[in-house]
Amino acid sequence: xxxxxxxxxxxxxxxxxxxxxxxxxxxxxxxxxxxxxxxxxxxxxxxxxxxxxxxxxxxxxxxxxxxxxxxxxxxxxxxxxxxxxxxxxxxxxxxxxxxxxxxxxxxxxxxxxxxxxxxxxxxxxxxxxxxx
Numbered sequence: 001x002x003x004x005x006x007x008x009x010x011x012x013x014x015x016x017x018x019x020x021x022x023x024x025x026x027x028x029x030x031x032x033x034x035x036x037x038x039x040x041x042x043x044x045x046x047x048x049x050x051x052x053x054x055x056x057x058x059x060x061x062x063x064x065x066x067x068x069x070x071x072x073x074x075x076x077x078x079x080x081x082x083x084x085x086x087x088x089x090x091x092x093x094x095x096x097x098x099x100x101x102x103x104x105x106x107x108x109x110x111x112x113x114x115x116x117x118x119x120x121x122x123x124x125x126x127x128x129x130x131x132x
Contacts, residue, residue: 036089038112046089049110053092056102063091088115 037046055061063071072091094100107114 009122014085038110039088044055045110049106049112050090052106053103056106057092057094057099061093061099063096064089 010053035043037043038049041049050062050064068088068091094103094104104114106112
């Protein structure tokens with residue numbers, strides 16, 4: 001059985017050099033970004049809004065916390081100074097026109113900013129953004 005090798009000897013040598021350089025430098029610890037709250041809401045008020053949203057669209061369709069950070073934040077934003085970090089407070093994934101209408105009503109009642117969002121992953125959502 002013949003073996004297949006990818007790359008030229010120069011490619012292989014560069015690969016070894018680069019991987020040795022990476023291994024010799026400890027990675028910078030990545031600190032999760034601070035929690036983002038909608039403008040004008042306290043943590044308690046935001047928890048109340050999350051409860052209202054969960055009632056409207058179901059628990060599984062309101063994404064907050066670590067899952068929200070992983071799916072909906074900019075991975076390159078971690079190197080941004082904390083005071084410049086923006087983003088959304090949560091993501092809501094409605095499954096019907098009626099749910100979208102209910103989310104818009106809730107946003108109006110709480111004076112929240114909505115932002116439609118998609119990353120090409122069929123994760124079309126509505127996020128509540130901070131306007132700092």
